[in-house]
Structures are given as structure tokens and as C-alpha cells.
Amino acid sequence: MALAQELYGVPASRLDSFVTQWLQPSRGWKEEVLEAVGTVERFLRQEHFQGARGLDQDVRVLKVVKVGSFGNGTVLRDTTDVELVVFLSCFHSFQEEAKYHQAVLRLIWKKVCCCQDLLALGLSDPSITEEVPSALFFTIQARETAEPINVSIVPAYRALGPSLPHSQPPPEVYVSLIAAGGYPGSFSPSFSELQRSFVKHRPTKLKSLLRLVKHWYQERARDIQVTVEQWGHPDLILCVNPYESIQKVKEKIRWRRGHVGLQRLSFQEPGSDRRLLSSHCSLAYYGIFSDTRICMLETISPEIQVFVKYPNGQSHAYAVHPSHGVLGLKEQIQDRQGLRAAQQQLEFQGHVLQDWFDFACYGIQDSDTLVLSKKRAGEALFPPS
Template identity: 75%
Template sequence: MAVAQELYGTPASRLDSFVSQWLQPTRKWKEEVLEVVRTVEQFLRQEFFHWEQGLDQEVRVLKVVKVGCFANGTVIRGTTDVELVVFLSCFHSFQEEAKHHQAVLRLLRKKAYSCQDLLALGLNDLSVAQGVPDTLVFTIQARETEEPIGITIVPAYRVLGPSVPNSQVPPEVYVSLIKACGYPGNFSPSFSELQRNFVKHQPTKLKSLLRLVKHWYQQRARDIQLTVEQWGHYDLIIRMNPYESVMKVKEKIRQIRDYAGLQRLSFQEPGGERQLLSSHSSLAYYGIFSDTHICLLVTVSPEIQVFVKNPDGRSHAYAIHPYHLILGLKQRIEDRQGLPSKQQQLEFQGQVLQDWFDFASYGIQDSDTIILTKKAAEEALFPPR
């Protein structure tokens, strides 16, 4: 708060000095963060990937682009989150990107786990985070301070070609975007270089103004009330700044309830899909600026979390073991929601899940969504042969 008081007591003639003293990162710290980023970029550029099940081509990295405040020159002191957009050879259209986005994220996660350079930097919290679009997130440590640095990797279609044009983008680019009929924001990383370059080449005065605006928002954003719902527990009410990270929300929950397990928080907008909240993102990133409800699930390795989406569009989170039977989840749904297991039909990616198969046999992974419907009364129930 001392910094906020200093800002309001600073005359306009001394704002440049305020930005330099309080908001601009030190050169040493910025270089330390960028050194970590260079390790990640090297990992991405040197790897040649091969497709997993259902995919039939080699994946090459065409270009890695830093975006956000570290790239455009408006980073604020203390910022430790860096976002990279990676353009891949396998995306020849927005439709292909949408189709293969999840497979690419799984492949990147698999490759990151085997990268010795990342492991040497304390690779941690590696996961696929739900968002717009979904991303690969993890933390690695700065070499000298050993402070954790959050890295977000976003695969994207290189719609703008080998070089970003300085002139107007060709109309056919936007025509192809409209025809893709994607969810709003899903393809925005393809245009991230335009935004980066626009801010990057602005005068220092404007960048200082952007830093001040960011700082003002962080200082003045009012706390909001979060009602944390957990099956089998009373609701927990906490107050948080929407610009604080989801990690801090988890830390507060851990302090109050003394949890030792892995926490997963999810959020669902009215009429929207349930989203898993990434520890590295803020509540504001998900558009959470007012009092709201979030769901908590605590799991113990090697459990994973899945979302079960009801016919009414609402989703519930369940912790499952990949090698447990589908029938076990149906019984838990019956206990929690009242729908008899014999009347339930569970589907994943168009496949009806059979009671006597396990989750791993269907390729179900952490944070995947399973669709729940009610069987017709006349349907017979037989275990698979």
C-alpha cells in the first residue's frame, strides 16, 4: 500500500521518476527472467515432434513469439509470468488448429517432461490449463534467485505468414477467421504479433502511461467475495483481489482448511462451459470481477479430475483414478445427484463409456469433460463382451 500512497502523492512532473523508481523492473531481474525464457524457446525450437494416436504428420516449430508485457516493453516490477505463442507447421487453417489443439498440448506436455534443460531448472506444476484458448502452463526457476517463473505456451496457426505485415492485414485473413466459426478469442494468438508490435514501437511516454494504468488497476481493484463450494463440506467464503493469482486463492483455502492434497478450482459462467482455473492466471483473466461461486476438488496423486456435464449444461467435478471402472463414477453420480446408475449414459468424444472399462482405455485425462445423459427406459443394460 505504501507504493499506492506514493503514487497519489506524486505530482505530474515527477511521474516519470515514479515509474522508474517503483514500476520498472531492474535490468538484472529482467535479464534473469528472459534467460529462463530463452531456455524454453530453445526447447521449443530444437524439438521435432511426431503425432500421437489419430495424427499422421511431423510437427515443426515455425516461430516462437514472446507476447504480453515482457515483449512489448510494459512489464511491471515483480511480474514473473511470461507468455509464448508457438506457431506450428501442422496448422494450415483455423479449423485444423481447433481440431488438433488438444493433441498438440498433450504432445508439448509429454516433450517438456523429458527435456533435461527444463528439469534442471526445477520444472513444476506442468499442466494443460483450460481457458480461451487452452494453454500449457508450468513453472521453472530463475538460476540465481531460484524464484518461480510462470510460463504459458499457446500453440497457434501462423495465419499472417513468415513476416508480420506493417500494412493492413489482407481481408482474406479475416474471411477465413469468420468462416472458422470459433469460440470468441480462441484464435487471437494468431494475431498476437500485431498487438505486440503496435505497443512495442510506441514512445516511452506511452509505455510509462500503460505501466501506471496497470499499477492503478492492481492497487484500486476492490476485493470480491468467492464462495468456495466443495462436495461434502460447508461453503467457504473468502475475499480476494481479482488481479491476484489463482495460486493465492488456493493458498488461502489451504491455510483455512489445512489441505495437503492437490487443489483444483473450477468456474462456470451461466450457459457456458466449466473451466479449470490455472494457478498461474488471475481471476480477472477469466473475467471474474464480481462476487461468484467456484468449485473445489482436492485430489491425491495419481488421481485426476474430470468434469461431468449434465443435460442442463451444468458440470460437476469428480476425482477419479485412471484405472478404475466407469461404473464406479456412475455410482458416485447416483450418490451425489440422485440419478440411478442404470439410467445413466456417459459419453466422451462421441464414444459411449461401458461400465466395465476403465478411464485410461478411453484416453480420458485430467480436466476432460464427460457428457451425462439419461437412458431411454427401454434400453437394455449389458456389460461389453
């Protein structure tokens, strides 16, 4: 049944029943999802994370908050994406959160991968996104139906403290927030309780309206044209719903091209650096709602992907092996761009890379960006310190 067409034919007096019949999840289904997610919440509350260098030795979870549609009571039927914000004892300021956010995510990731209760729920595909704020994503299964449930965990500084749901935060919180700087949205999880409470305690009719708007938005979102660029292959044109997961986009590419390797997709906004597209997210998550071009790189484990930023500001993706020399990458650039390897200068975090050193020597990791320029005559190069 085409729900979008049904919606336009429903009189206003029957919208409540339409929401109940088609959009509101059944109690049994919702309880099954929340039971599985409850296992994740118990793990977080009971686990003690051994602090890394610079962190408290005993990192404790102060509170776990369900946010998004599951947290505020506006979840749509068959939605299986659950977001959790974790307030931690090791964050005493916004600055500390920004400094240790990635380290804490790695701590949680290691513990998640060893948790027997989560492994019993079919734990799969744990990964850390590179978005703002970055999060730990993984998939588990509902016990009865084995339906996949996508879980995201975001660690945050509990800036509001144990305040009451309806109390106003003190002005000092916003003063410290402004002083901390950071990218837009990087500290938004610290205020997730305010965001959740704003909707959670509203009348049912308002929640029904939000469900209708979300349903209409998803049904009416038009497909966009995505042009997939891959070195050595003609462009591939796909029609993609912006709300489809990147994983489904990869499956379409695999079906059309027959690739068997690990696909890495990236895109670049004008004036910005190239970014990796996470399989757990969608194009809409990255703000892409119109025709776009993305770059695909096929790698074979244990290869990694690096971005090379050209002098004109454009970035391109290359597959390299961490233990192989820099010269191999320069030869790839020469084949693709025509600039001779001997004329290339690659830099990473202030270091000029020498041809005979490998990438691991410079601490270069997956999705790092290298800067390319034309080498000046007689320029001396130095090994990494």
C-alpha cells in the same frame, strides 16, 4: 510503501520519475528473467518435434515471439509471467491449427519435460490449460536469484507470414479467419506480432501511461468473496484478490481446511459447461471480478475429475479412478442427489455408459463431461465399440 497512495499524491510533472522509480523494472532484473526465458526460446528453435498422426513428420519452429508486457515493453517491476507464441511449420491454415493444436501441445510438453537445460533451471509444474487458446504452462527459476518465472507457450499458425512489422495483412487472411470459425480468441496468437508492434514502437510516454494504468488497476482491484463448495463440508468463504493465482487460493483452502490431497477447483457460468480452474491462472484470467461460487474436489492420485451435467444444466465434479466401473460413479451421484443408480443414464460422446465397464474403456479422461439423464423403462444399453 503504499504505491497506490503515493500515485495519487504525485503531480503530473513528476509522473515520469514515479514510473522510473517504482514501476519500471531494473535492467539487471529484466536481463535475468530474459536470460532464463532465452533458454526456453533456444530449446524451441533447436528442437525437432516428431509429428503425431496427421501431422508433418518433422515439426519445425518458424519463429518464437515474446508477447504480452515483456514483448511490447510495458512490463511492471517484479512481473515474472512471460508469454511465448510459437509459429510452427505443421500449421498451414487456421483449420489445421484448430485440429492439431492439442496434439502439438502434447508434443512440446513431452520434449520440455526431457530438456536438460530447462531441468537445470528447476523446471516444475508443466501442465496444459483448457482455455481458449490452450497453452503449455510451466515454471523455471532465474539462475542468480532462483526467483520463479512462469512461462506459457502457445502454438499458432503463422497467418501473416514473414511480413514486415508495420505492413498491413492482406485481406485474404481475414477471409480465411472468418471461414475457419472457432471460439472467440482462439486464433488471436496468429496476430500477436501485430498486437506487439502496435505498442512496442510507440513513444516512451505512452508506455509509461500503460504502466500507470496497469499499476492502478492492480492496486485498486478490490478483493471479492469466493464461496468454496465441497461435498460433505460446510461452505468455506474466502476473500480473494482476482489477480492472485489459483494456486494461492488453493493454499488458503489448504490452510483453512488442512487438506493434503490434490485440489481441483471448478466453476460454472450461467448457460455454460463447468470448467476447471488452472493453478497457473487467476480468477481475473477467467473474467471473474465479482463474488462467485466455486466447487472443490479433493482427489488422490491417480484419480481423475469428471464433470456430470444434470438435466437442469448444472454440472458437478466427481472423483473417479480410470479403472473403476461406471456403477461407482452412479452410486456417488445417488448419495449426493438422491437419484437411484438403477434410474441413472450416463452418456459420453454419444455412448451410453454401462455399469460394468470402466472409464478408461470409454476413453474418458481428466475433466471430461458426462451427461446424466433419467433412464427410460426397458431401454437397452450397448458396450463401447
